[in-house]
Amino acid sequence: MSRRHTEVTDQVTDDCPLRDVLAVIGDKWSAQVLVRLGDGPRRFSELERSIEGVSRRMLTLSLRNLERNGLITRTVHPDAPPRVEYATTPLVEEIRGPLEALADWAARHRATITEARREYDLAH
Amino acid sequence: MSRRHTEVTDQVTDDCPLRDVLAVIGDKWSAQVLVRLGDGPRRFSELERSIEGVSRRMLTLSLRNLERNGLITRTVHPDAPPRVEYATTPLVEEIRGPLEALADWAARHRATITEARREYDLAH
DNA sequence: CAGAATCCGGGCCGATACTG
């Protein structure tokens, strides 16, 4: 029971670890959320502003999913107006390195990949 | 012209490198393909057998997309029966490390995450 | 401010059938 209310993918069911990580942070926004939270706790609206193009809905969904998987915490401060802060758990520290390595890689080879794509499209 | 025939996501359009990588290898199968090809070139059917659960269709789509982005090469040997081998390009070597780091992380914290999930579901 | 609820189009992905 406890019918799922998120739409983000579930399942640690299969036995491929790499598939598991990507099923959690491989979606459109989660990884960026983790990176943004790398600089310290952030409020909902701060994340919304700093992550270019994310909708309120998807940000909420991503945050819920990350929280559910134990990668971030959500703390509500009893203020008016409401203030909610998100922060990464220690779990995340261990993948910050690899994540940044991937980002670096993408930044360095951006042009190469774009070109490879153009060539492929020309030939097919 | 050159209407897209793959269904896998496109766009290096946005300016977030991390988003770019994940748009290419963050889908359901591509990362696993890269890992399998890490041991050396492999034929289509070898990949199909070694990657648990992949359909012929999705494997083809993933391979085409990886090829298009310049991450793998596809070489057809003029034999009968046909023999097609896929291999990673040098580009990929640089991310093999980070990718394995992610897989390691997932393997190590598998239980923790499953537990976090159970708790979250109980509380909500 | 920080969401929840709903509608809805498009694309991911699997199943199946067919081909050089």
Place this chain on the structure above:
DNA sequence: CAGTATCGGCCCGGATTCTG
């Protein structure tokens, strides 16, 4: 062997509207 073609379900994800 290594694909392609087609159909269809389901879910991702944006837009919009409503709430404490």
